Amino acid sequence: MSRIEKGVFIGLDWGTSSLRGWLFDSEGHVLVARTNGHGILHLPEGGFPAALKQITDGWPAVPILACGMVGSLNGWRQVPYLDCPVSMEAFDSALDRAPDISIVPGLRLTEKLPDVMRGEETQIIGALVRRSDLADASLIILPGTHCKWARISKNRVVSFRTFMTGELFSLLMHHSILGRGSTIPSVHDEEAFRLGVRTSREGETGLSAHLFSARSLMLAGRIKPEGVRDYLSGLLLGDEVRCGLALLGDQTDDKAVLLGEAQLCRRYAKAFEILGDPVPELLGNTADTGLFHLARAAKLIESDTE
């Protein structure tokens, strides 16, 4: 039996700008992993079915479960959110099932200031599967275009908040006077990053005025043009860490972890360190673990351990 033939389940993390797929064996080991640019806003000719065919090309015809923006208004089909606070088990029975592809519901906060996530809930589930010690009380941080901070209490997501850090950084570097004035390509400037993080600590000034200091510091010769990028990154991450801890942090004995792409998570960890806050542990991307766990819990596939 070939390696591919051992595949019993396909998991997909289908976001706005990228599509990731994993073929799993019956024990949850990843046999093959693939990534391409077919996010829901960048589909190939033939749309969702064609993208699905391509990412699973050559893989066996096994159950498929997807998380992310594929379940949004602009996705393959719209799947209603689950409302926060929600237990991790609630997702098992809330999967939107279909013969071709099942979809994980997103998570919604219905407070005065509402919020939404699609895809990150599956990473959170994966993190709690991998690390059961996080279930009682923890803070889970998921850096990205729209970074999510989620508070876990007694195996439930009790609250969360989205920060536009990644998108703001991209807008400022590509379209603003700050980015236009800086040399491209930038070099990594550790000192500029540190200065950005430290400057963000003075919260009274506010982000909007802090951002302009990227220009005035450059004009004053105190950051180099090629360091503007790291200064802005430091400002935005520092601001996010300060606000995130104020909103969702907990002074009691509490675990914090960072999920997602390693390089970005290391950058966040450094911001915590510069601010003098306890540095969260880096867990990597846990969407694959979350998808496999959900598929088994929802009996999309046979449990190997029963």
Add this chain to the structure above:
Amino acid sequence: MSRIEKGVFIGLDWGTSSLRGWLFDSEGHVLVARTNGHGILHLPEGGFPAALKQITDGWPAVPILACGMVGSLNGWRQVPYLDCPVSMEAFDSALDRAPDISIVPGLRLTEKLPDVMRGEETQIIGALVRRSDLADASLIILPGTHCKWARISKNRVVSFRTFMTGELFSLLMHHSILGRGSTIPSVHDEEAFRLGVRTSREGETGLSAHLFSARSLMLAGRIKPEGVRDYLSGLLLGDEVRCGLALLGDQTDDKAVLLGEAQLCRRYAKAFEILGDPVPELLGNTADTGLFHLARAAKLIESDTE
């Protein structure tokens, strides 16, 4: 003698994206006003001299004084900043004189978090000329792409701060997921603006997380897609007013004024009102008054009152 022939002085407000010109008579009355798109980044063929020729076409050959980005690194010629705190009289002797065009120096703050302005200093001078009661103690707010807040004490600019509000709004509306999701053209949505301003008051959440609420409130049906624009405007202005007052406001008996384009200033005034703060008086654009005053004080033109 024709109206044009009475002209004794030309003032220019030469910014990044627009060029405004005024022809004055000897008493400081504006005989003709012109505006075009020849900001320093949008010059016609022939560059600065051609743009100058065009904006002054048909006007007499009289002394010319310009303020704004025309004196920056990317301007006609770079004019050194004056350093804050600075008295209004310091500008008289600091004009960069030349036969074709004289230029007003910008203003620089050399604190730990530095800042710069070019053009707004001339509006501030104009405001203090028009309203001598502002000279002792006041707060001058100049909305725009990069909004400036300046603190006046004993006829000096003692501190100021730039907020990127206007540029952030434009970036978010044109390039972000928030703007892309909203209907264009937007309709004015007073209720969405109010909600944005009120939401901004919870400073602990921070601007980056507040911005994403434009999306989550729309998804929740609590603001209309065509109201996203006004919600964002309310969020950004509310945030700026909160931070600006914290940084540069003064609890003592103190005058505050808004300078610049009337419609934008009214929007700021409304944000103050919603936040329950004393509403600044609207003075309009005072660059013309500032330029004429400087020209006379620096003896670029004969004083009519001597």
